[in-house]
Amino acid sequence: MTEQQYDVDLDLADIQGNILTAYGRQGFPKGRFMLLNVRNAARGRAFVEHMRRKATTAMRWPSLRHPTLRPTGKVSVERPDVTINLAFTFWGLVALGVPTRTLRGMPDDFIDGMAARASILSDDATDWDPVWNQSATKDPRNQPHILVMLNARMQDDGTAVPGLQTVTDEIIDWCKHADSGVALCVGHRGSDERWQDLSAITREFDGKIVATPDEHFGFTDAISDPVFDGQVPGNRKVAMEAAVGQGKVDGQGNWSPLARGEFLLGWPDEAQEIPGAAMPLDFSRNGTFFAYRKLHQDVSGFHGWIDKTADQLNGLWRLGSQDEAKQTLMAKMAGRWQDGVPLMAASTFAEWQAFNAQYPLFDKDKPGELNPERARRLVDFVYRGDLDGLRCPMGAHTRRMNTRDLLDPHVGDNNPANRAGSALNNRRRILRRGLPYGSKDDAHGEHGIVMLAVCANLSRQFEFVQQQWLNYGLDFNLGNDTCPLVGSHAPNARYVIAADPKSGNPPFIASGIPNFVEARGGDYFFMPSMTALRLIGMGLTDPT
Numbered sequence: 001m002t003e004q005q006y007d008v009d010l011d012l013a014d015i016q017g018n019i020l021t022a023y024g025r026q027g028f029p030k031g032r033f034m035l036l037n038v039r040n041a042a043r044g045r046a047f048v049e050h051m052r053r054k055a056t057t058a059m060r061w062p063s064l065r066h067p068t069l070r071p072t073g074k075v076s077v078e079r080p081d082v083t084i085n086l087a088f089t090f091w092g093l094v095a096l097g098v099p100t101r102t103l104r105g106m107p108d109d110f111i112d113g114m115a116a117r118a119s120i121l122s123d124d125a126t127d128w129d130p131v132w133n134q135s136a137t138k139d140p141r142n143q144p145h146i147l148v149m150l151n152a153r154m155q156d157d158g159t160a161v162p163g164l165q166t167v168t169d170e171i172i173d174w175c176k177h178a179d180s181g182v183a184l185c186v187g188h189r190g191s192d193e194r195w196q197d198l199s200a201i202t203r204e205f206d207g208k209i210v211a212t213p214d215e216h217f218g219f220t221d222a223i224s225d226p227v228f229d230g231q232v233p234g235n236r237k238v239a240m241e242a243a244v245g246q247g248k249v250d251g252q253g254n255w256s257p258l259a260r261g262e263f264l265l266g267w268p269d270e271a272q273e274i275p276g277a278a279m280p281l282d283f284s285r286n287g288t289f290f291a292y293r294k295l296h297q298d299v300s301g302f303h304g305w306i307d308k309t310a311d312q313l314n315g316l317w318r319l320g321s322q323d324e325a326k327q328t329l330m331a332k333m334a335g336r337w338q339d340g341v342p343l344m345a346a347s348t349f350a351e352w353q354a355f356n357a358q359y360p361l362f363d364k365d366k367p368g369e370l371n372p373e374r375a376r377r378l379v380d381f382v383y384r385g386d387l388d389g390l391r392c393p394m395g396a397h398t399r400r401m402n403t404r405d406l407l408d409p410h411v412g413d414n415n416p417a418n419r420a421g422s423a424l425n426n427r428r429r430i431l432r433r434g435l436p437y438g439s440k441d442d443a444h445g446e447h448g449i450v451m452l453a454v455c456a457n458l459s460r461q462f463e464f465v466q467q468q469w470l471n472y473g474l475d476f477n478l479g480n481d482t483c484p485l486v487g488s489h490a491p492n493a494r495y496v497i498a499a500d501p502k503s504g505n506p507p508f509i510a511s512g513i514p515n516f517v518e519a520r521g522g523d524y525f526f527m528p529s530m531t532a533l534r535l536i537g538m539g540l541t542d543p544t
Helices: 041-052 088-095 106-111 113-119 163-176 236-242 299-318 323-333 347-357 371-375 397-401 458-470 530-538
Strands: 031-037 082-088 146-150 183-185 196-199 202-205 210-213 288-297 431-438 445-453 493-495 510-512 517-527
Touching: 031 088, 031 163, 041 146, 041 183, 041 530, 082 163, 082 347, 088 106, 088 510, 088 517, 106 113, 106 458, 106 517, 113 458, 146 493, 163 183, 196 202, 202 530, 288 299, 288 431, 299 323, 299 510, 323 347, 323 397, 323 493, 445 458, 445 517
Parallel strands: none
Antiparallel strands: 031 146, 031 183, 031 196, 082 146, 082 517, 202 210, 288 445, 288 517, 431 445, 493 510
């Protein structure tokens, strides 16, 4: 028997969970994020060491769908009911006594923190939740230092398993003692000011309550996420198949995984470099950074504007119905139809209906199994055949977030040998983690998404995409036009939807776009490896 060839193994036991695969995809649709302030360095380290022993790693566990199959990998662990992970702000590392010689190796963006870089992100920090708005509270004893992330499985009635409250109570009890060294930060908007509750949007299906990948505007989310080498269990062939539409593409249309150094510290990135890091190297290796973003969604404002603007679109383009006009408008803004079908695969309402008929959600030959061909077609596309944005508008959200081959200087060259593929895009990719919060029916408007934008370089990856691609349009020849869904919109904001000349319709200009999504808080966090967690918790970090 020929031995299967594997890539160099990732140190799964050294990497914290939720990096390789989003917990929501692994059967943990409930979440609770707690922020702690360190009052005493030694006791704070004791808390970190206590939680480290419970922390969830990237070790594989059995599939929920196929529980009898053992996961691919040399070692597997049992699936927990609740996952536990830790991350730190720069000032949290300072408060825990990490040596200055180590901290000075941290990147400037992480040291500054998100609030100090609000102008880069087009954020208005005045309406942030009090727990994040330090300029308003001016209470150093409520400054976030440690982020404890809990993700839980769901019971049949749609509620979190009891273990979520058990772990929560354990942390509360620890913080109650006068000599605990840590205290819960308060000021979260929501059901309890001591933490941020999260939950996937659920619906009833075949008499059961199931978690969905939907967000509050009604779009299916979390479809296209980067795939990097070593991330997918299995041999090289399996990894290459997983990278289709989600990795990097060359000028000839071949897909492959991205370099792991774009998302994990201490590994080569797409430039074949291992960037400088905080010393010792074991402190940084297998860790990562992420931007914590609490993003409020104005659900009623969004649908009100869509209804009004769809009337205008219908009047200009003479579409079949008001519903077709609404669905078309939302798809042209997002780059995908509400169920995730990309405009590059189905650019019109009729094509969308035909796509769904040809590629249903479930496999007709395997009842209950998702259709793999549909899943592939949701991600396997490039923009080389739509350089004028007739199928998918140039400024659509998905086209901005992942430009694929669009920015290749030779994208229109008929000779594939001259094309560079997605080379310019590969250094801007981010892993999206997190869950929705609140209910779209909440009378106080407490609903949105908590997104963790995971990457090895916050300024080159997250901040660049946020500033240059979402809140600016020059790279797409759109001047100052911003993303129609999540961009920061001036009073006269507009969005141009090109029309195919063959249709006889003129371009449609949607104007007066309000802000549908606004930041309500967040910061930059370092998510260390299990090795670094031990160094922090035991106070053994030695930069020499």
